[in-house]
């Protein structure tokens with residue numbers, strides 16, 4: 001009975017990012033320690049390279065005790081505002097609520113150009129955002145809220161939260177990485193927040209991004225509700241306690257999939273060669289239950305080709321895999337993802353793909369031309385290839401290979417014949 005009561009009062013979860021898996025932090029790692037206060041902020045911290053956020057390039061930031069990083073000015077507001085804020089600050093809030101470090105708990109921060117920090121950030125970003133898999137991150141800023149409690153910080157034996165935010169950029173794209181460890185409370189005890197002595201109830205914490213223009217707001221699901229305490233059990237990348245977002249423009253992009261997805265789906269790789277048969281992955285929407293899905297490619301020549309899509313992953317990190325068809329023209333093309341929920345209900349999402357002209361010597365195809373043994377005006381062309389030299393075939397969505405003869409150049413006259421003919425295979 002006693003154990004059960006403790007579990008209710010201290011809802012500590014095991015699904016989370018371990019502190020050992022955080023980006024290295026603390027004084028021994030060169031961090032600055034935040035001065036003890038309730039509702040305080042750091043001095044203005046210069047950013048050595050510009051940090052693009054909500055379409056603006058920022059050259060300074062503030063770390064605020066109350067669980068947020070701000071741009072333009074500090075944040076001392078302790079009860080989170082759950083609608084778009086209009087207070088001239090832009091914010092990145094891993095957990096905006098009434099944190100109090102006047103006696104206990106610590107907040108650490110530092111700017112970093114360290115290769116191992118940038119390497120860890122690159123690993124996170126490139127696996128969460130396949131489009132950015134070749135990114136070279138140049139800057140990171142690490143903020144760690146360690147073992148912090150809520151206002152008023154009067155007793156040692158109070159629920160505590162530990163979480164970390166890392167901002168990183170290559171100068172063009174920028175990302176926020178949030179790691180949550182023990183998350184046990186959501187609300188401070190100030191009257192306007194309305195929390196109780198367990199740090200629950202009232203107006204719970206808000207996690208997300210706000211442009212400070214009274215309009216543009218992105219919240220992590222559960223924000224401002226009691227569910228936010230489970231943020232360390234949930235994820236948008238399939239790994240409990242870990243959340244990644246791309247934040248350089250006003251359309252904050254969540255890694256993984258989202259239930260109310262709007263805008264263009266992300267397609268990776270976004271450049272493919274015209275020969276087709278390239279496995280691509282499409283991300284954006286999550287669907288609760290789908291019968292099947294289809295990729296529809298609008299070749300700029302006017303041809304429309306459907307290819308079946310494989311549905312991969314789960315409710316938090318859903319992806320759709322297709323194999324590209326042969327394209328007749330190069331350039332930008334529209335791609336539709338059509339998801340069939342049932343016989344009468346379909347959802348349609350759109351994205352774009354760029355078709356490039358492959359080089360003639362692509363993929364180790366060997367061609368030999370010999371006079372035909374019985375007709376002097378005919379030639380026999382033989383094609384030899386090693387299937388392993390061609391595009392990697394992802395299990396589950398490899399379409400049957402097609403062999404196309406695109407053009408033939410006559411050796412003597414240099415005349416080029418455009419053929420674009422699908423060949424029929426006669427031998428294995």
Ligand SMILES: *[C@@H]1O[C@H](CO)[C@@H](O)[C@H](O)[C@H]1NC(C)=O
Pocket residue numbers: 012019147160161162181182
């Ligand atoms: C997290 O909670 C566990 C179990 O209560 C505890 O042993 C550990 O010290 C806590 N870690 C932090 C960083 O608060």
Ligand SMILES: *[C@@H]1O[C@H](CO)[C@@H](O)[C@H](O)[C@H]1NC(C)=O
Pocket residue numbers: 104105147156157160
């Ligand atoms: C968290 O802070 C409380 C109060 O100072 C302390 O008793 C506890 O040992 C700390 N926990 C960790 C993991 O440092």
Ligand SMILES: *[C@@H]1O[C@H](CO)[C@@H](O)[C@H](O)[C@H]1NC(C)=O
Pocket residue numbers: 196197198199200201
């Ligand atoms: C605090 O509020 C939460 C949620 O409303 C409730 O479950 C909990 O029992 C309350 N704790 C105390 C000590 O009142």
Ligand SMILES: *[C@@H]1O[C@H](CO)[C@@H](O)[C@H](O)[C@H]1NC(C)=O
Pocket residue numbers: 237238239313314315316317
């Ligand atoms: C969802 O998929 C991810 C990635 O494959 C995996 O790590 C995670 O455990 C899955 N989550 C659930 C709830 O199945």
Ligand SMILES: *[C@@H]1O[C@H](CO)[C@@H](O)[C@H](O)[C@H]1NC(C)=O
Pocket residue numbers: 221259260
């Ligand atoms: C999705 O949108 C609907 C209506 O637009 C809203 O009621 C619902 O809460 C949204 N769901 C999520 C997860 O945001």
Ligand SMILES: *[C@@H]1O[C@H](CO)[C@@H](O)[C@H](O)[C@H]1NC(C)=O
Pocket residue numbers: 301302303328
């Ligand atoms: C695709 O378009 C090309 C050029 O417009 C045309 O020659 C070809 O027949 C079309 N193929 C199909 C399968 O529609």
Ligand SMILES: *[C@@H]1O[C@H](CO)[C@@H](O)[C@H](O)[C@H]1NC(C)=O
Pocket residue numbers: 341342343344345
């Ligand atoms: C198809 O799915 C929609 C949305 O979930 C639902 O409203 C509708 O009743 C379903 N229709 C059939 C025939 O199952």
Ligand SMILES: *[C@@H]1O[C@H](CO)[C@@H](O)[C@H](O)[C@H]1NC(C)=O
Pocket residue numbers: 291292293340341342343344
């Ligand atoms: C996909 O599912 C829909 C709805 O159940 C069905 O009508 C359609 O025939 C299915 N298509 C394929 C290719 O299985």
Ligand SMILES: *[C@@H]1O[C@H](CO)[C@@H](O)[C@H](O)[C@H]1NC(C)=O
Pocket residue numbers: 373374
């Ligand atoms: C040419 O010779 C090949 C065998 O060398 C034979 O298979 C083919 O049918 C012949 N073609 C004609 C047009 O006689």
